[in-house]
Amino acid sequence: MMDDTQDGGQGCGQDGGHAPAPPTPGLFPVPPLAEQERMIEAVLFASAEPVSMADLTRRLPEGCDVAEALAHLRRRYAGRGVVLTRAGDAFAFRTAPDLAWLLHSEQVEQRRLSRAAIETLAIIAYHQPVTRAEIEEIRGVAVSRGTIDQLLELEWIRLGRRRMTPGRPVTFVVTEAFLDHFGLESARDLPGLKELREAGLLDSRPLPGGPGAAEDDSEAGEDAGISPDQRALFDD
Amino acid sequence: MMDDTQDGGQGCGQDGGHAPAPPTPGLFPVPPLAEQERMIEAVLFASAEPVSMADLTRRLPEGCDVAEALAHLRRRYAGRGVVLTRAGDAFAFRTAPDLAWLLHSEQVEQRRLSRAAIETLAIIAYHQPVTRAEIEEIRGVAVSRGTIDQLLELEWIRLGRRRMTPGRPVTFVVTEAFLDHFGLESARDLPGLKELREAGLLDSRPLPGGPGAAEDDSEAGEDAGISPDQRALFDD
């Protein structure tokens, strides 16, 4: 407890460096939970993009219980015209999906994605982290120019860790913006994920000698199935 | 007034084109007041500008009591982190004035990084730790002090160890903040040239032995395969 006070003072000093001084923690009492809720409400309402838990914690006075206040706020907005949604580790207010018809005029023009881009996106989402060779193995064709850029540009995918196999290929994973766009709390909530996994359709199952068995795959050989990375992503 | 009714009907018809059909005015009962409140809440939230009473009346199903629903909504938000404000005849959600300090620090202008800066940053990311002389060698031009300063100020790069060569030059490396901003887990996850090419991330300029090379040439006809781009390249 003593350490907490100590840390609080330091943390605040850093934050105070850029911004109109927030109430200095330690000197002022932690605001009541209802007030913390109001603060989070204001911050999330003000932003069009999801705000991460870490950002909220940084912006609220020291000692606030962000998780608890968020849970309260979420309950408060349940069933309203605007609801509190979660995308990965970030939170945002979004209009309730059942009111889509009313908000027709707010629709933003969205770039049409090619069939290749849509399939590639789904493969990355369901198989992440996934290498380009694996995407090609699943689709049976080369990843065409522009497909990956388009998804990177939309910020729906990003680079994951390199695969620890010969050649150490780069991998792709989906982002928080992807989750936000498709209204998913986490990659575990992808529709049908459990069924696909149980049916073995998310295993990487290379077969040497087959027409689709790219070189990279035969190299991957050993760690066929779910990589540790993938476990970390879906099972936490 | 007659025009209003007309518009309302049309608006609804269009909306019905996608999504759960809105209650057709006149044929279906007026939604309960709580539902009207939800609708107004969503419209005000999603709109980029304050919405007038007349607009709300036009957008909501026929028979809604917009004034009454607004009054309810206003009371519901009283004392919250966000309040329903009125400006002239229009309504909007705004941050509660007492919480303005929470947002104040965020009003920053967004600017794109200059080409020099992004190239320098890319070289540091790919070659870290890297000295200034090395950066200049790769870019082929001198690196201005301002560029390095800007990247340091953004906290995307920092000083690494000094190189153990004559003159002991300083080196630059990328920071955690850099990884954070670009959604990377480590700089090693950045794809190499070969991977960029395979993933179709390089612009379509022909590469040595690339399949595009021959086509580009034959198109140039009279000019015997020298595109203006190429000229620029060997003239400099």
Added chain:
Amino acid sequence: MGGAAEGDIALRLADEALILDIDGFEGPLDLLLTLARRQKVDLRRIPILQLAEQYLRFIEAARGLRIELAADYLVMAAWLAYLKSRLLLPPDPAEEGPSAEDLAAHLAFQLERLEAMREAAARLMARDRLGREVHARGAPEAATIARSRQYTASLLELMQAYARLRTRDDFRPYAFDRPDVLPLEAALERLRMRLVDSGDWLELAQFLPPGWRAPGKRRRSAVASTFAASLELAKQGQVDLTQAESFGPLRLRRAAGRGRSHDG
């Protein structure tokens, strides 16, 4: 017998209909999946032998129609032919590697997985999406949340900047090499155009493109290409060639009775 023959014809027609769509297919696996769907059976129980035969028949029909198929379709055909033969023959105990059944099962798995991913993609795209069914705050009050966003740059820009820098180096030696070669096509094109303009005898050197006339590598390449092009046109009867003496200058002109018609 007659019924079977009719069935064959129906299948052949169906294949031909598919062939017309060939550009719409995303590779052999996509085509196989379409063929498999036509069988209207559970993909897990798809008779691979039958599917292989269908695919091979398809490729043959495409050849019959003189349709050019990308190499990967032919690679798949060769592999399926191999698979088919192995499925039909008794297993060779000396043979190493996966059995024919394993190979067939793997192909069935690939088809099922591709189908599953397509369905998943469709379900994903059918969700309530931001900016369509679901909306963010229309009038956000803070510019952004993270301070570091003062200056923005995307990962894509970063990688492209790097690629631009690095390929500039790759590209240079290549750019120096290539322009010194005048492609035969370019020489032919130029020769044809020039010959329409004039019916007089001209020396070969006069057909060299500007910038290729100074002595050096470029001139040598241009002379070689233009010479080859003139032989080609002479073969086609479009030009007459003449040379007054050994190693003397080569002259050419439009073949008598050609080209003038253009001038009326």
